[in-house]
Amino acid sequence: MAAAESLRAFLDAARARVDAALEQYLPLPPGCPAIVSEAMRYSVFAGGKRLRPVLTLASADATSRHDERAIADALPAACAIELIHTYSLIHDDLPAMDNDTLRRGRPTLHVVYGDGIAVLAGDGLHAEAFTLLAREPASPSLAARKLRVIEVIGAAAGPVGMVGGQAIDLQAAGQALGQRITLDGDGLRAMHARKTGALIRASAVAGAIMAGAPEDAVQAVDRYAADLGLAFQIVDDILDVEGDPNALGKTAGKDAADAKPTYPALFGLERSRALAGECIGRAKATLAGAGLADGWLGGIADWVVGRKN
């Protein structure tokens, strides 16, 4: 994969590799009730961008100086993170949360299977992520790395990370009984740092850990990904205002309709674009400072800020 001649070729190859591995992990063993595996597959194979697992592979590639072995070792972690990301989308879409009916151009899972099965499909993906991480790859020498990656991903997905961010989002929307909060610019950034930032950082960090990268490289990809994650979220907010609903595959203008705090609402579109650009600048400077500019991490930053969906 290091031999890919362009960012586009790298992204295509990385996505194909992740998709093939996910196909191996799902369907599950014969014991899995059909409705659960169908529901899980419906959401996992819905045409997502695969940003997080691609980031894991690119991080393993960059921090290992393009060692194919490191990329292979990072693949289960990449898939586990995508399963966790997918579960979080399923739960976030529930009527009890954001109440979204359209995702990636298709009805959301609870619209198709009912709220109960949607909760369970999310829970199933969540458990399966850790199961496959503990199982694969089998090499005993990787045990310590795998345990560290499980801890990093669990913390990023959990109450201090993604779950905590979504809880703050619910409170800001007045959906947590008795506790409504108001977010300013700093509060908005802190919320997104948990809600989307934490798992994006874990994606990059997991790749570096599985590659056996030195600690300063792990820290560098962590800082890079923190800026990348913030830029990703700002662009997400901008696309919700001015994006093409057909390209987005979800309802545009929903943030404003829900009176959600967003970057464009707080800072305006022009300043929001500038903020996203500053994040990408910092992310690339971090890579250069750590000697990690030779790889696809910088290109991924450009892709994230230039994307249309």
Next chain:
Amino acid sequence: MAAAESLRAFLDAARARVDAALEQYLPLPPGCPAIVSEAMRYSVFAGGKRLRPVLTLASADATSRHDERAIADALPAACAIELIHTYSLIHDDLPAMDNDTLRRGRPTLHVVYGDGIAVLAGDGLHAEAFTLLAREPASPSLAARKLRVIEVIGAAAGPVGMVGGQAIDLQAAGQALGQRITLDGDGLRAMHARKTGALIRASAVAGAIMAGAPEDAVQAVDRYAADLGLAFQIVDDILDVEGDPNALGKTAGKDAADAKPTYPALFGLERSRALAGECIGRAKATLAGAGLADGWLGGIADWVVGRKN
């Protein structure tokens, strides 16, 4: 703990140990939003029986020939399993699932915090279970055991286990859109084997693995716990028919009201009691055959079948 003079003393000591450890794990680091840690603690410290973590410690005790070290090594796994059990109760109680408003004598979590926070508190406990498993205990020599325990617990909690069983339960109750199924006696047993049996088996197996037990002992506690779990569920169904709501801390008669398939409904109360007794007999025979009768696993079986809540 091996020196406890009676089952009651063992159960009290084991529960106190689990509760103290859970107090250490929750609250989480300062970064956790208050509403999430409050919600998680509300459900974790609701006065549960702690059957699963007690079983983990008793299994570590029995398979290690009462080695205090093995019990200490198993404690994080015991706590992780209790967190997963608690998350499953929170999600099962949701209006989208069983729609229960009373649990352990108190309003269920979604009644207090709203459905969205209840989904998230469950997700947070789920993630935290794996995070603490990967983190504790720190000894590198335990890495392989920890990874195996993570895989065992993840599989038991996931689509082939607990989540799959709850999905079948939803289908039997007609709550999965478009797919209603009818359970006979074998179907009921298979559903419970997943829904409650899988995590109870994982509880016993995790204790044996952390204790470094030989493979035949791991398999024996697995078979013992399969029978224990079935007896537990039959007694649960019986208590729902004839239990004291004050002792149960939840609404009795709910299974019948929901037209759920149960052991008493399919086999009558008398035959159900006999079935539970047969399970306990088999469980104890398994222990005796494996040389594991010297410990508290047999007493736990008696407790499970004789309980009033």
